[in-house]
Structure formats: C-alpha cells, structure tokens
Amino acid sequence: MAEIYQKEIKLSDYRKEDLIKFYREMVKIRKFDEHLIRLMHEGKVSGFYHSGIGSESVSVGSITNILRDEDYIFYNHRGCNQKIAKGVPLSKIYGDFLGTVEGTTRGLGAGIVHSADPSRGVLGQCGTIGSQFNIVVGTAYSAKLRGTDQVSVCYFGDGAASREPLHGSLNWAGLYKLPVVYICENNGYAISSTFEETHSVREHLADWAWGYGIPSCVVDGNDVLLMQEVVKEAVERAKLGEGPTFIEAQTFRHRGHFEGDAYDYVDKAVLNDWKENRDPIKSFKKKLLENQYCTENDLLNVDEEVEYEIHAAIKVAENAPLPEPNRIFEGLYA
Ligand SMILES: Cc1ncc(C[n+]2csc(CCOP(=O)(O)OP(=O)(O)O)c2C)c(N)n1
Known part of the structure; x- marks a missing residue:
C-alpha cells in the first residue's frame, strides 16, 4: 500500500535564495489568480x-528548481x-485571457484552453478530463526512444483519476518503465462529487499504482518543501530509467469549482480550516x-515586487492589439 511520505526537512538544507x-x-x-478574477469582475475577461x-x-x-524547459x-x-x-x-497568459496578440495563441484567446508554450515543455491543456493520461505515455515513450x-x-x-485512461496509462508506463511522474492534486472534489462517491479505492488513490508495479506515496501537497523532496526523488528515478512514480498530493481549493460556483457543498468549517491553518503560502511564510x-x-x-510584476504584465497584455481577422485561418488545414 502507498506510504505516507514524511521527511525531516531542515530549512538549512536549502539555500536562502x-x-x-x-x-x-x-x-x-496567487496574485495572478486574484487579478484575473478582478479582471473578470471588471468585465474585461469573460468565460469560465x-x-x-x-x-x-x-x-x-x-x-x-526541478523541471527544465x-x-x-x-x-x-x-x-x-x-x-x-x-x-x-505572465503577460502571455493574461494575453490569452484578454484575447490580444500578446497571448501564446496570438489572439485566439480562450484563456487556458488553447494556450501552449512548447519551448517550455507546455504542450497545452488536455481538454477532456483525463486525456493527459494517454498523451503523457506518448511524450515519455518518445523521450525513451x-x-x-x-x-x-x-x-x-x-475526479480525472476516476476515468479509465488512467489505468491504461499506468499499465504502459509501468511496463516500459517510462519517465513519467504522476501527480494527483487530490482536493477531495470533482465539481461537487466527493472522492468517496466516485472511487472504488477506499483509502488512497495512490494505492492503485502498486497494482501496476509503480511506486507511489501520499504527501501533504500544501507543504512546498515536502513536495520538492518527493518530486526530486521521482524525477531522479525517471531520469535514471527506473520508471514512473505516482504521487498523491493532498490539497484543497479555496474557491468553488469555477468562478460563479456557490461552493455550498463544502462544510464551511472544513474550508476555513484549510484557509486558516493549511494555506500553503501562510504556512511557508x-x-x-x-x-x-x-x-x-x-x-x-x-x-510588492510581485504585485508590480503582475500589473506590468497586465498592462502589456491589455495594450497589445486584438488580432487581425485573418488570424482565424492560420493553422487551419481542413
Ligand atoms: C471527460 C470529461 N468529463 C467531464 C468533464 C466536465 N468536468 C470538467 S472539470 C470536472 C471535474 C474534475 O475534477 P478533478 O479532476 O478532481 O479536478 P478539480 O476540478 O477538482 O481540480 C468535470 C467533471 C470534462 N471536461 N471531461
């Protein structure tokens, strides 16, 4: 069964910088998100x-400090x-929300949906929940070849983990010892359905991975240093050809599933506890x-420096023009 990842971490093990x-x-x-929500309230960004x-x-x-481009x-x-x-x-991410040519899609907009940055290993959102389970086997197999x-x-x-492609992915990654790190952000809810309502596994999702010969563990995802340690080990294993690792990072979302969700299916006391006592930024500070x-x-x-950086990025994104109408035909092949 999956172990609970624990490690004595001294701050002195890390450089202050x-x-x-x-x-x-x-x-x-956090500030990116808060300002994006502000822009939505101001009517400058639409959508979901x-x-x-x-x-x-x-x-x-x-x-x-772990992953490279x-x-x-x-x-x-x-x-x-x-x-x-x-x-x-940041200006490019905001550009995709504002629909200006600053965005990675150079004006096609749609927020996170079509945004990608292959030069940084960001191949785009996997739109259908769980479609990344298939694609990741492809990129990892390609790296291996x-x-x-x-x-x-x-x-x-x-929620994505309740879909069947996870199991096909774990099977192939386990069989071919592919360099994949699976990180489940377990926030306990898929929209409003609870983990217990949607999974046959009773204790930890990470338990499933053992059936595919993949080492796995459960970790407090809101502890940034624990995450660093557990992922460094997994990435090292992957680079050495020792195969995949499955990490279940326990966390919580402070807001509803989407902006506009009343979020009334979550117990207020539980939510407050996560906000007050388990907020990753507050605890690290x-x-x-x-x-x-x-x-x-x-x-x-x-x-303050970050606040300044965010404002500057928004300004760049907002000041960029909207695309010319013919942008819609670029990349259209059929
Ligand atoms: C195949 C598929 N089914 C349903 C949806 C609708 N949908 C979007 S997000 C979501 C919940 C996902 O929950 P989870 O994976 O736990 O992510 P979280 O929103 O909690 O971060 C659902 C059901 C979808 N996009 N694709």
Whole structure:
C-alpha cells in the first residue's frame, strides 16, 4: 500500500535564495489568480475560470528548481498554476485571457484552453478530463526512444483519476518503465462529487499504482518543501530509467469549482480550516519567519515586487492589439 511520505526537512538544507524563490513563485501564482478574477469582475475577461488558489505549493514544489524547459507538463482546467511555475510569461497568459496578440495563441484567446508554450515543455491543456493520461505515455515513450533524459509530469485531479485512461496509462508506463511522474492534486472534489462517491479505492488513490508495479506515496501537497523532496526523488528515478512514480498530493481549493460556483457543498468549517491553518503560502511564510530566515519586511518586499510584476504584465497584455481577422485561418488545414 502507498506510504505516507514524511521527511525531516531542515530549512538549512536549502539555500536562502531558493526558499525566497519558492515563496515568490507561490505569491506570483496567487496574485495572478486574484487579478484575473478582478479582471473578470471588471468585465474585461469573460468565460469560465477555475481558480488554483490554495494549491500553489503543489506546482511550485514540483516544478521550481526541478523541471527544465525540455521536461513536459500536462494538466487540465486548473493548470495556470503549473504554467506559471514552468515559466510561461505572465503577460502571455493574461494575453490569452484578454484575447490580444500578446497571448501564446496570438489572439485566439480562450484563456487556458488553447494556450501552449512548447519551448517550455507546455504542450497545452488536455481538454477532456483525463486525456493527459494517454498523451503523457506518448511524450515519455518518445523521450525513451530518442535516448533523452526528458521527464513528463502528468498533473490531474481526483475526479480525472476516476476515468479509465488512467489505468491504461499506468499499465504502459509501468511496463516500459517510462519517465513519467504522476501527480494527483487530490482536493477531495470533482465539481461537487466527493472522492468517496466516485472511487472504488477506499483509502488512497495512490494505492492503485502498486497494482501496476509503480511506486507511489501520499504527501501533504500544501507543504512546498515536502513536495520538492518527493518530486526530486521521482524525477531522479525517471531520469535514471527506473520508471514512473505516482504521487498523491493532498490539497484543497479555496474557491468553488469555477468562478460563479456557490461552493455550498463544502462544510464551511472544513474550508476555513484549510484557509486558516493549511494555506500553503501562510504556512511557508510562518516557517521562514519562525526560523529567522527572513524578516516580515523582506517578505513584504517580495509581495510588492510581485504585485508590480503582475500589473506590468497586465498592462502589456491589455495594450497589445486584438488580432487581425485573418488570424482565424492560420493553422487551419481542413
Ligand atoms: C471527460 C470529461 N468529463 C467531464 C468533464 C466536465 N468536468 C470538467 S472539470 C470536472 C471535474 C474534475 O475534477 P478533478 O479532476 O478532481 O479536478 P478539480 O476540478 O477538482 O481540480 C468535470 C467533471 C470534462 N471536461 N471531461
């Protein structure tokens, strides 16, 4: 059965600049999201947005300082967190939401849906929930055939894990020892259905992986340093040709499934507990301050710098023009 990943981590095992970087990246993701929601309220961005607030540590912990541009990531609707951690410029992500030519789609818009940045290993959102399970086998198998040490990281929710392609993917990745790291962001809900209502496995999703010969574990996804440790080990295994790893990162979403969801199916006390006591940014900040790795002022400066960066990115995205009408025909082959 899957182990609960635990490790004594000393802050002194990390360079101070890296600890601040983890904090900065998490704040960047949170502020990106908060400003995007503001733009929606101002009527500048339309559509259906799935906020990633509350799980920033899963992405920063698994990407920052670990994955390289040539490593691939796959995600569904809640993937802005991962794109930002992978280094896609904020102005380009905002551009895709605002529909200007600054976006990665150069004006096709549609938010996260068609956005991609292959130069950073971001091949685009896997629209159908769970479609990444098939695609990741392809990129990982291709890396293996080409003899590179590229790693493919497959993010998915617990809801996606109730779909059958997960099992085909685990079978092939396990059989061919493919360089895949599966990271399940288990926030307990698929829209409003609970984990218990949609899975036959009773204890941990990670238990399934053992049936396919894949080592797996359950980890507190809201602890950015635990995420760093567990993912570093998994990526190392993948690079050495030792095959896939399955990590179930336990987390929670602070907001509803999408902006506009009343979120009344979640117990208020549970939600408050996650917000107050298990918020990944608050807890990491507390750890840094208690261990005197920095002062309150140092972190306020980081917050301000990020705020400035976000405003600058929005300005670039907003000031870019809308596409010319013929943009719609580029890349159209049939
Ligand atoms: C095949 C398929 N079924 C249903 C949907 C509609 N849908 C979009 S998100 C979602 C819930 C996904 O839950 P989970 O994977 O746990 O991710 P979370 O939203 O909790 O981050 C569903 C059912 C879809 N996009 N694709």
